[in-house]
Amino acid sequence: MIKPDDGLLNTIIAVDAMGGDFAPDEIVLGAARATIETSINTILVGDKSRITAILDKADHNPHQVEIIHTDQLILNSDEPKRIIHKKPRASMLIAAQLCGYGQADGMVSAGNTGAYILTTVKSIPRIKGIHKTAIATVYPTRNEQGRRDPFALLLDIGANIHCSAEDLVQFAIMGKIYASDIKGVKDPTVALLNIGKEAYKGGDMLSQAYEMLKMQNNLNFIGNIEGNEILKGLADVVVTEGYVGNIVMKTVEGIAETLSGLGRDAFKRRFIWMLGLLALSSGIKQLKQVTDYSAYGGAPLLGFQKIVIKAHGRSRAKAITNAIKVAAKSYRDDVCGTMTREIAQYRKQFLSKN
Amino acid sequence: MIKPDDGLLNTIIAVDAMGGDFAPDEIVLGAARATIETSINTILVGDKSRITAILDKADHNPHQVEIIHTDQLILNSDEPKRIIHKKPRASMLIAAQLCGYGQADGMVSAGNTGAYILTTVKSIPRIKGIHKTAIATVYPTRNEQGRRDPFALLLDIGANIHCSAEDLVQFAIMGKIYASDIKGVKDPTVALLNIGKEAYKGGDMLSQAYEMLKMQNNLNFIGNIEGNEILKGLADVVVTEGYVGNIVMKTVEGIAETLSGLGRDAFKRRFIWMLGLLALSSGIKQLKQVTDYSAYGGAPLLGFQKIVIKAHGRSRAKAITNAIKVAAKSYRDDVCGTMTREIAQYRKQFLSKN
Numbered sequence: 001m002i003k004p005d006d007g008l009l010n011t012i013i014a015v016d017a018m019g020g021d022f023a024p025d026e027i028v029l030g031a032a033r034a035t036i037e038t039s040i041n042t043i044l045v046g047d048k049s050r051i052t053a054i055l056d057k058a059d060h061n062p063h064q065v066e067i068i069h070t071d072q073l074i075l076n077s078d079e080p081k082r083i084i085h086k087k088p089r090a091s092m093l094i095a096a097q098l099c100g101y102g103q104a105d106g107m108v109s110a111g112n113t114g115a116y117i118l119t120t121v122k123s124i125p126r127i128k129g130i131h132k133t134a135i136a137t138v139y140p141t142r143n144e145q146g147r148r149d150p151f152a153l154l155l156d157i158g159a160n161i162h163c164s165a166e167d168l169v170q171f172a173i174m175g176k177i178y179a180s181d182i183k184g185v186k187d188p189t190v191a192l193l194n195i196g197k198e199a200y201k202g203g204d205m206l207s208q209a210y211e212m213l214k215m216q217n218n219l220n221f222i223g224n225i226e227g228n229e230i231l232k233g234l235a236d237v238v239v240t241e242g243y244v245g246n247i248v249m250k251t252v253e254g255i256a257e258t259l260s261g262l263g264r265d266a267f268k269r270r271f272i273w274m275l276g277l278l279a280l281s282s283g284i285k286q287l288k289q290v291t292d293y294s295a296y297g298g299a300p301l302l303g304f305q306k307i308v309i310k311a312h313g314r315s316r317a318k319a320i321t322n323a324i325k326v327a328a329k330s331y332r333d334d335v336c337g338t339m340t341r342e343i344a345q346y347r348k349q350f351l352s353k354n
Numbered sequence: 355m356i357k358p359d360d361g362l363l364n365t366i367i368a369v370d371a372m373g374g375d376f377a378p379d380e381i382v383l384g385a386a387r388a389t390i391e392t393s394i395n396t397i398l399v400g401d402k403s404r405i406t407a408i409l410d411k412a413d414h415n416p417h418q419v420e421i422i423h424t425d426q427l428i429l430n431s432d433e434p435k436r437i438i439h440k441k442p443r444a445s446m447l448i449a450a451q452l453c454g455y456g457q458a459d460g461m462v463s464a465g466n467t468g469a470y471i472l473t474t475v476k477s478i479p480r481i482k483g484i485h486k487t488a489i490a491t492v493y494p495t496r497n498e499q500g501r502r503d504p505f506a507l508l509l510d511i512g513a514n515i516h517c518s519a520e521d522l523v524q525f526a527i528m529g530k531i532y533a534s535d536i537k538g539v540k541d542p543t544v545a546l547l548n549i550g551k552e553a554y555k556g557g558d559m560l561s562q563a564y565e566m567l568k569m570q571n572n573l574n575f576i577g578n579i580e581g582n583e584i585l586k587g588l589a590d591v592v593v594t595e596g597y598v599g600n601i602v603m604k605t606v607e608g609i610a611e612t613l614s615g616l617g618r619d620a621f622k623r624r625f626i627w628m629l630g631l632l633a634l635s636s637g638i639k640q641l642k643q644v645t646d647y648s649a650y651g652g653a654p655l656l657g658f659q660k661i662v663i664k665a666h667g668r669s670r671a672k673a674i675t676n677a678i679k680v681a682a683k684s685y686r687d688d689v690c691g692t693m694t695r696e697i698a699q700y701r702k703q704f705l706s707k708n
Contacts, residue, residue, distance in 0.1 A: 158549060161549070161556060161557040162557055193601060194601075195512060195515070195596075195597060195600040195601060202515060202597060203515040203516055203597070226600075226601070226604045227600070227601040227602065227603065227604025227605035227606075227607070227608060228604040228605065228607040228608035229604075229608060230605055230608055231605075231608050231609060232608065240601075242549070243549060243556060243557070243598070244597070244598055244601055246549040246580075246581070247547060247548075247549060247580070247581040247594075247598055247601075247602060248581065248601060248602065248605050249581065250580045250581025250582040250583075251581035251582065251584055251585075251602050251605050251606065252581075252605065252609065253581070253582040254581060254582035254583060254584055254585050254586065255585060255606065255609050
């Protein structure tokens with residue numbers, strides 16, 4: 001089959017076939033789909049006989065699929081810190097090593113987040129000058145900037161607990177480049193999550209970060225935003241410490257759950273409510289998606305020399321296909337190369353001033 | 355008129371008549387209502403001629419109302435730090451001084467929060483041993499503990515930015531005593547907001563706070579909870595740093611706004627949505643109330659020797675009446691006295707170990 005040139009012909013994405021609540025079935029089906037829809041090459045890492053059995057029944061392009069066998073996999077009950085010694089051939093770890101050794105351009109896993117952070121940190125070189133990698137979540141907003149797509153990026157959501165002002169500047173630069181690529185926006189707006197608008201708010205670290213962000217030449221920094229503005233979409237990229245980002249992201253998840261709860265209670269109480277819920281069900285679904293980043297290709301782990309995508313644990317095939325496409329597209333568009341150049345430029349500017 | 359004995363006959367609550375978006379009208383009407391419904395004595399601080407004009411038209415008990423005149427009031431545009439020197443006779447400051455000098459048992463204001471924190475800190479003595487005062491927000495939950503009322507307390511939401519592990523323990527003790535009184539629950543559950551369940555999560559300060567909370571004899575500490583559990587109501591009291599609490603509270607506010615936004619967009623798109631919204635409007639209102647603490651008596655500032663209640667800036671008369679009742683009830687039930695005793699006990703225990 002001849003495919004239209006999508007620029008992905010030479011792209012290789014390693015896929016942890018064994019990570020996620022519905023692995024390996026949904027992971028393998030998602031990768032199979034990606035080989036039909038694009039010219040991306042995939043390396044599936046996991047139990048070969050199970051992977052082959054799933055592929056046999058699925059529509060896929062065999063020229064674009066390679067399998068690397070391992071019988072070790074990481075469970076959610078595994079303690080992240082002990083995995084590398086206990087399971088040196090875990091599928092997630094091998095996929096990360098493929099990136100580290102240059103045999104893959106990026107990777108996708110829906111497995112244990114803590115283990116993912118550790119295995120990638122151990123296996124894939126960081127971009128020169130980057131102190132800390134960060135996880136970013138992609139979430140839909142009210143799009144008050146009127147962008148073509150309403151997504152925004154919030155980082156860090158938990159790769160680290162605390163960080164320095166300089167780390168936040170690095171998160172801003174990486175987030176900006178990633179957002180620019182996935183959103184197709186030239187100069188994404190960047191904001192700092194804080195407890196007030198004024199530059200001096202939030203204590204020493206945040207006010208220092210504010211000043212440093214303001215000084216960046218290549219950054220469209222719009223200042224502080226508060227919690228109630230996160231979902232407005234005034235900024236394409238929102239930077240914060242992992243500790244706060246994690247709690248905020250989970251609070252939003254909790255509200256989606258609460259809404260479903262309200263719905264169920266109401267269902268019992270009033271018929272008019274039931275009608276309303278039926279009519280609104282697509283709207284409530286829309287709200288739930290606010291927290292379901294699997295629909296948007298997954299959460300990138302930024303700061304590595306390769307593209308690393310964390311798909312949601314509950315990812316089904318479609319989400320995995322999306323995650324593989326996002327990884328391949330980011331590679332094609334040289335997202336990591338751009339980060340390397342801009343971080344080098346930032347370091348030069350920063351070091352000449354300090 | 356002879357009223358049933360509500361135990362509030364000797365209670366005096368100072369009310370900043372000039373603070374809030376609808377002051378003085380709604381504030382004075384709220385206080386007037388409180389004198390009808392209870393035996394609470396109120397001192398209204400503000401522009402006497404305006405207050406008198408409003409009272410003249412409102413049902414109230416004149417024996418329970420005193421007016422202290424001042425023509426200075428704090429605006430939202432006033433910089434909190436400069437208020438005490440610039441406006442030494444501001445209505446909010448005088449009300450706080452009435453508490454500080456023992457002429458009132460508690461106070462209520464719907465004015466500028468930053469100014470409120472500063473004026474009360476300057477005017478009202480702290481409970482002995484308390485390092486930092488905290489603002490607590492009262493919010494409704496999914497009530498997964500099956501309490502008679504579904505409210506929970508989150509503190510600190512912004513009186514401070516950062517704090518120590520010991521501060522969090524003090525917040526927990528104060529929050530527990532306040533929650534016990536307003537909820538009528540004997541042994542309220544207390545949780546620490548964190549990024550994971552395990553005791554070691556969240557860095558040094560939070561893991562130290564975890565250990566210290568676990569060691570308290572008189573505290574029903576249930577461990578860490580994550581962002582998605584805040585609204586479940588597993589804990590009656592949730593403690594966190596002001597920085598995080600403020601961002602979380604405002605994120606919840608933002609989601610309520612987003613929901614209204616979804617509604618408006620939908621209205622334009624589909625008629626079935628419109629029907630759904632109409633049917634659900636009371637439910638959406640219910641969600642909005644999650645963030646409208648005026649409906650639950652306002653947010654207490656804890657740590658003072660007197661009861662200090664911050665009513666929402668948009669408070670109408672009913673919210674002010676509620677805030678005055680909550681303040682008076684807390685005084686009647688000796689909430690500050692209980693805090694003083696439990697903090698002394700905690701300090702004794704703490705100092706003997708350190």
